[in-house]
Amino acid sequence: MIQSLTEEKSYTLTPGPEGTIETQTLEVSIGPQHPSTHGVFRMDVVLDGETVVKLKPVMGYLHRNHEQLAEKMAWLGSMPYTDRLDYFNSMTNNWAYALSVEKLAGIKVPERAEYIRVIVAELTRLQNHASAIGFLLQDLGAWGTPLLYAFREREKILDLFEAVSGSRMMCNYMRFGGVRVDFDDKTLAAAREITTRFPKFLDEFEKLLTENEVLLARCQKIGILPRELAINSSITGPMARASGVEYDVRKVDKYGVYGRFDFRIPLGDVGDVYDRYYIRVLEMRESVKILEQALHNIPQGPHIAPEVKLRNFKIPNGDGYGRIEAPKGELGFYLVSAGDGKQPHRYHVRPPSFINLTILEDMCLGQKVADVIIILGSVDIVLGEVDR
Amino acid sequence: MVASRCGTRSWITMEAIEKIKEVAAQAVAGAQIEIVNSTPAAAQPSLLVDREHIYAVAKFFKEDPCFQMDFCSCVTGVDYLPKDDKPGYIEVVYHLYSVALKQGPIVLKVRAPRELEQCRVPSLTPLWRGCEFQEREAYDLYGVKFDGHPDLRRILMWDEFKDHPMRKDYVPPMDYEWEPTAHDDTLARAENTGGIVPPSAIEEAHKAKK
Numbered sequence: 001m002i003q004s005l006t007e008e009k010s011y012t013l014t015p016g017p018e019g020t021i022e023t024q025t026l027e028v029s030i031g032p033q034h035p036s037t038h039g040v041f042r043m044d045v046v047l048d049g050e051t052v053v054k055l056k057p058v059m060g061y062l063h064r065n066h067e068q069l070a071e072k073m074a075w076l077g078s079m080p081y082t083d084r085l086d087y088f089n090s091m092t093n094n095w096a097y098a099l100s101v102e103k104l105a106g107i108k109v110p111e112r113a114e115y116i117r118v119i120v121a122e123l124t125r126l127q128n129h130a131s132a133i134g135f136l137l138q139d140l141g142a143w144g145t146p147l148l149y150a151f152r153e154r155e156k157i158l159d160l161f162e163a164v165s166g167s168r169m170m171c172n173y174m175r176f177g178g179v180r181v182d183f184d185d186k187t188l189a190a191a192r193e194i195t196t197r198f199p200k201f202l203d204e205f206e207k208l209l210t211e212n213e214v215l216l217a218r219c220q221k222i223g224i225l226p227r228e229l230a231i232n233s234s235i236t237g238p239m240a241r242a243s244g245v246e247y248d249v250r251k252v253d254k255y256g257v258y259g260r261f262d263f264r265i266p267l268g269d270v271g272d273v274y275d276r277y278y279i280r281v282l283e284m285r286e287s288v289k290i291l292e293q294a295l296h297n298i299p300q301g302p303h304i305a306p307e308v309k310l311r312n313f314k315i316p317n318g319d320g321y322g323r324i325e326a327p328k329g330e331l332g333f334y335l336v337s338a339g340d341g342k343q344p345h346r347y348h349v350r351p352p353s354f355i356n357l358t359i360l361e362d363m364c365l366g367q368k369v370a371d372v373i374i375i376l377g378s379v380d381i382v383l384g385e386v387d388r
Numbered sequence: 389m390v391a392s393r394c395g396t397r398s399w400i401t402m403e404a405i406e407k408i409k410e411v412a413a414q415a416v417a418g419a420q421i422e423i424v425n426s427t428p429a430a431a432q433p434s435l436l437v438d439r440e441h442i443y444a445v446a447k448f449f450k451e452d453p454c455f456q457m458d459f460c461s462c463v464t465g466v467d468y469l470p471k472d473d474k475p476g477y478i479e480v481v482y483h484l485y486s487v488a489l490k491q492g493p494i495v496l497k498v499r500a501p502r503e504l505e506q507c508r509v510p511s512l513t514p515l516w517r518g519c520e521f522q523e524r525e526a527y528d529l530y531g532v533k534f535d536g537h538p539d540l541r542r543i544l545m546w547d548e549f550k551d552h553p554m555r556k557d558y559v560p561p562m563d564y565e566w567e568p569t570a571h572d573d574t575l576a577r578a579e580n581t582g583g584i585v586p587p588s589a590i591e592e593a594h595k596a597k598k
Contacts, residue, residue, distance in 0.1 A: 060544040067529075068554055106429025231458050231487050234518025247459075247487045320430030321462060321483050321493065334464045334481065337427065350462040358521050387544060 025053060028369070032061050036139050036373045039383030043360075043372065050368045055361045059354075062387035070347040075101055075313055076176065078347065083170040085349060086385040089128050091120045091161070092326040094174035099255060100322030100333035101176050105315045107308055112301040113178035114257045118294045119191055120161070120173065121324075122287040126198060127154040128327035129238070129280040129287075130205075132380040136277060137209070139377035140218055146209065153201050160190050176313070178304030188295065195291045202284055210278065219274035223363040223375035226271060233359045236352050237329025239379060242279040243271035249325035260297075261290045273371075276378040314341040328352040328380055349388060353381040405433045408494065415452070416444045424497060434481070434495030442498040443510045443536075449484055449494055450515055457484035457494055460512065463522035465530035467502070467556045476502045478530055480509055482519075502555075504531050511537035529554035 031042035040061035046054035066085065070078035082097045083090035095117055102109060109117075131154055134147030158168040164181050165171040173180055183191075209215055225235070230243040240247060248265045250258040266282035268275030315337040323332035329352025338345035356379050364372045409421050412435065419441035426432040437445045449457040462483040470476040477499040485492030500507045511534035513519045523534045524543040531552035534540055542549065551558055 060542075060546065063544040065553060104427045104430050106427075229517070232517045233520075234460055234516065236461075245487060247490075252490050316427050316429075318425060318427030318430065319434075319481075320426045320432050321495070323461070330461060332462055332483075334462055334483070336466060338468075346464070346466045348462070348464040348466075355518060355521060358518060 023049065030372070032058075037376065038135065038381055039386075041376075041381065041383055041386065043376070045364075045369065045372065047369055050370075052364045052367055052369060052372060055364045055372065057357050057360050059357075059383070059386050062383045064388070066388040067347050067349065071344055074343050075315065076310070077343075079174070080170065080172045083172055084384055085351065085388065086326065086328060086331075086353070086382045087169055088131065088382055089124045089327050090169060090171045091124045091173060092324060092331065094171065095121055096322065096324045096326060096331040097333050098174040098176055099324055100320065100335055101315070103322045104318065104320040104335055104337060105176070107177045107305055109178055109256075110302045110305055111257070111299045112182075113303050113305075115294050115298040116179050116183055116303060117174065117256055118258065118261075119183070119291060119298070120164075120171075120179075122291045122294070123157045123160065123191070123194065125287045125327045126194075126284055126291075127157045128380075129284050130154060130201075132327075133205070133209070133277060133280055135380075136273075136374065136377040137215075139373045140215065142214075146205070149201075149205060149208075153198065156190075156194055160187060160194065163187050163190070175304055175308070175310075177308035178302070180304075182303040183298075188298070191291070192295050195288055195295060198288050199285070202281065202288075206281060210281070215277070216274065218371075218374065219277060219378075220272055221270070222273045222367060222371050223378065224270060224272045225359065225363055229359060229362065230271070234355050235329070235359065237325070237327070237356070238279045238283060239276055239329065239356055241265060241283075242268035242275040244268055249323055249330055253323070255324060257294075258290075261293050263287075263289050273374055273378040312342075317341060319346070323350065326352060328382070328385075329356060349385075351385040351388060353379070354386045354388075357381060357386065405435070409435060411452075412445055412448060415448045416441050419445055421445070432493065432495060434497050436497045436499065439498055439500065439509055442496065443512065443515075446482065446484075446496060446512050446515055449496075455491075455494065456486045456488045457492065459485045459487045459492075460516035460518050461485050461493070463512075463519050463526060465526035465532055465554070467530060467554065469556050470502075478502055478507055478532055480526060480532060482512060500532060507531055508533045508535055510535050511540075513537050528552070531555065 026047045028045045028047055029042060030045055031037035032040040042058040044056045044058060045052055066081060069081060079094060079097060082093040085093045130150035134150035137146035161171050162168045164183060164187055165173040225243045227244045230240045230245050244267050246265060246267055251265060263286045266279050266286065268279050317337050319336040321332055321334045323330050330350065331352055332350035334348040335344050336346035360376065360379065363375050367375065405423055409423055413419055413421050420438040422436040424434045424436050449455045460482055464481040466479040466481060468476050468479065479497055479499050482496040484494045484496065498509050500509050509532060511523055513523055514536060521543060523537055524540060526532050527534060527540055528542040528545050529552055545553065
């Protein structure tokens with residue numbers, strides 16, 4: 001009898017049929033110190049042979065009570081802390097928070113700032129999706145090469161972020177009513193250069209991966225997530241779209257200036273690991289399209305609303321929820337202003353990668369333990385955001 | 389097709405929320421629904437529903453053909469301390485959207501007393517699987533017990549943790565780094581001095597280690 005670590009439930013021995021060896025289930029703890037869990041994340045897995053019969057995700061190793069920190073400082077004070085949520089995509093985290101505060105306070109963002117936000121957000125999406133595929137291939141056993149190809153492109157984007165914000169990953173770039181620093185001509189030229197070159201990288205990447213036999217054999221029909229379950233369990237982002245859920249906050253809410261761009265939402269058919277890989281490739285191609293249009297149409301003007309006060313910034317009492325389509329899914333902030341309105345009474349993050357883990361067990365049941373690793377890789381989690 | 393009694397809307401406005409409230413109150417007999425305003429700019433009014441009927445109201449919004457709120461995006465716990473003779477309460481906020489009709493949000497709120505034994509609300513996880521982890525988080529950080537939740541455990545704090553740290557009256561222990569250690573004598577001495585570990589005690593502990 002094996003006592004489960006997670007529950008007061010025990011697993012009895014399964015006697016084999018006549019003439020076979022008696023077997024029993026085995027509980028394995030994958031993580032928290034394991035390279036394939038993408039950070040300090042643990043999965044309590046019960047195995048019957050190599051097949052998963054039970055899986056419980058265990059998180060909280062990186063919990064730092066981000067929300068309570070934000071409730072103890074002024075509204076703008078937590079902007080740098082949002083960088084640390086999903087540390088791959090600090091630009092979109094900044095935008096989600098800025099957008100929510102702007103919605104509560106009724107701040108109008110100048111045109112040029114909206115375009116700059118779109119440009120940095122789509123660049124963020126490019127580097128996130130490229131790296132996510134790189135990490136997925138790493139989990140599949142293609143050590144290094146695809147990841148380094150992705151990181152080579154990511155490097156150029158991070159250089160651009162460094163040029164505008166002074167930091168490669170912890171950008172702290174957005175402010176309420178706009179962005180901190182304007183794009184100069186040199187940065188715009190660099191962004192154009194990245195946009196023209198990126199499709200060539202994608203072609204090369206796809207030539208190596210999309211029809212690769214090993215990738216097809218390992219990823220197809222693995223970890224299938226049905227469409228109905230995806231909607232019901234609040235799955236968002238590329239993962240939901242791989243299961244055929246036609247839902248993209250950029251299209252639904254048309255926040256910022258997304259209503260002006262011509263782009264499509266790629267949709268998956270089966271909802272397996274391969275679809276989740278390929279949907280990211282297709283989304284990168286759509287992001288390139290958005291970038292081309294944004295860089296072509298970016299207007300002149302102020303990069304931040306001049307009437308927004310930096311000091312003594314207050315929000316009238318009330319609550320509100322703002323959300324954007326971050327690379328990993330719907331990233332939202334629920335904010336409550338009470339009392340003097342100088343700091344949030346409640347600051348809640350709706351983290352996409354935390355909620356996308358809800359159905360990890362459903363996807364893994366009946367799969368082999370080696371596939372659990374790639375199913376987790378295809379969810380694309382960042383523990384800074386899961387644990388907060 | 390969307391029924392005409394509530395119409396399609398991509399953003400629910402003040403005019404519409406009155407109608408939504410009426411429709412929901414008619415559909416669920418006995419439900420007490422109040423409208424709570426957001427900030428003027430956000431224009432996201434919410435519906436405050438009593439604890440007995442929150443499940444039925446949520447079920448109505450999920451299944452009614454003109455709402456079809458099939459996607460529960462965000463679950464939040466909020467703590468309000470007692471203020472000017474008004475009792476405090478814990479509020480749980482649900483943001484519902486419709487993937488099928490691309491509309492929303494409908495914001496549902498439910499309140500429970502702050503006392504731990506009475507701080508219970510019905511769980512909406514049977515309706516939306518997506519609430520599972522988020523309700524566990526609200527339980528962990530605010531101490532709200534969700535009746536009918538299939539697996540209500542702590543999720544972010546460790547299992548042995550006693551308090552609910554996001555509550556507004558939570559005071560973190562001052563000898564925090566000493567808490568999980570087994571040095572009972574030192575801890576007892578620290579308690580006598582009001583939670584502050586005296587430097588002499590730290591020295592002693594170091595000596596004892598050697």
